[in-house]
Amino acid sequence: MSALGPARYGKDNVRVLKVERDAKTGIQTVVEMTVCVLLEGDIETSYTKADNSVIVATDSIKNTIYITARQNPVTPPELFGSILGTHFIEKYNHIHAAHVNIITHRWERMDVDGKPHAHSFIQPGAETRDVQVDVVEGKGISINSAIKGLTVLKSTGSQFWGFLRDEYTTLKETWDRILSTDVAANWQWRQFANVAEVKADVGKFNAAYEAARKITLKTFAEDVSASVQATMYKMGEQILAAAPLLETVEYSLPNKHYFEIDLSWHKGLKNTGKDAEVYAPQSNPNGLIKCTVARAGQKAKL
Numbered sequence: 001m002s003a004l005g006p007a008r009y010g011k012d013n014v015r016v017l018k019v020e021r022d023a024k025t026g027i028q029t030v031v032e033m034t035v036c037v038l039l040e041g042d043i044e045t046s047y048t049k050a051d052n053s054v055i056v057a058t059d060s061i062k063n064t065i066y067i068t069a070r071q072n073p074v075t076p077p078e079l080f081g082s083i084l085g086t087h088f089i090e091k092y093n094h095i096h097a098a099h100v101n102i103i104t105h106r107w108e109r110m111d112v113d114g115k116p117h118a119h120s121f122i123q124p125g126a127e128t129r130d131v132q133v134d135v136v137e138g139k140g141i142s143i144n145s146a147i148k149g150l151t152v153l154k155s156t157g158s159q160f161w162g163f164l165r166d167e168y169t170t171l172k173e174t175w176d177r178i179l180s181t182d183v184a185a186n187w188q189w190r191q192f193a194n195v196a197e198v199k200a201d202v203g204k205f206n207a208a209y210e211a212a213r214k215i216t217l218k219t220f221a222e223d224v225s226a227s228v229q230a231t232m233y234k235m236g237e238q239i240l241a242a243a244p245l246l247e248t249v250e251y252s253l254p255n256k257h258y259f260e261i262d263l264s265w266h267k268g269l270k271n272t273g274k275d276a277e278v279y280a281p282q283s284n285p286n287g288l289i290k291c292t293v294a295r296a297g298q299k300a301k302l
């Protein structure tokens with residue numbers, strides 16, 4: 001005998017581009033997203049009894065994403081995800097939870113002859129703004145927002161010394177190294193009761209995103225880093241201070257190593273320590289440093 005455990009289903013990788021046109025100014029704005037919606041509810045029989053009557057087809061879920069995007073603002077993504085997820089639990093009596101993931105791709109307005117262009121954009125890299133919105137009947141709306149794929153490098157202002165040394169240690173201490181990472185940061189909002197509560201705080205989502213991005217970049221650039229661990233904690237602390245509705249901030253940072261190359265075998269060429277100029281970027285292995293920063297007295301769930 002067997003029994004069905006947790007089950008959810010839906011449509012993933014629904015790609016959507018929305019163009020907003022300001023008729024007065026002629027200025028257009030684009031938002032490109034990749035959306036995933038997964039539903040939970042009284043759907044056991046679709047798995048255990050081949051009962052398709054309880055299935056909202058994933059094709060219909062895809063259509064609903066397009067229609068909801070046409071009829072509502074898609075920014076901030078926290079609000080769009082809340083509207084979209086709430087639709088499913090309100091429309092279908094037997095659906096009790098909707099899990100919405102939205103990846104927003106970055107399009108920056110193009111400058112032409114020093115002026116922002118009305119309708120042309122550049123994609124600067126792999127950086128995305130992501131949200132995970134979980135709408136659960138009777139519990140409300142849980143929102144987690146994130147920055148991913150923000151690749152940064154500093155060529156000095158990073159040290160790593162004083163670490164534990166034993167018979168496994170070969171790494172030399174350094175007071176000046178290259179530091180590079182692909183920033184993945186996310187922040188958990190306090191629980192919202194419903195879409196109206198999300199709307200009441202609508203201005204806070206973009207503000208928190210801008211603050212998190214600015215704090216991450218400024219701290220990365222300005223901190224004389226003792227370690228990835230110490231620098232990321234400083235980032236998390238500042239984000240919590242800047243956004244009171246956040247419960248936790250979490251970072252996951254690969255330490256992308258750039259090794260010095262000893263070239264002294266070639267005519268005594270100096271290329272290490274203070275003479276280092278040419279480095280070898282490493283693709284693997286890499287360090288991976290993670291942490292969750294919570295408010296004092298409220299321990300982060302691990």
Ligand SMILES: O=c1[nH]c(=O)c2[nH]c(=O)[nH]c2[nH]1
Pocket residue numbers: 160171226227228229255287289
């Ligand atoms: O910032 C760092 N943290 C570490 O934990 C670590 N480990 C290591 O080998 N190099 C580094 N750098």
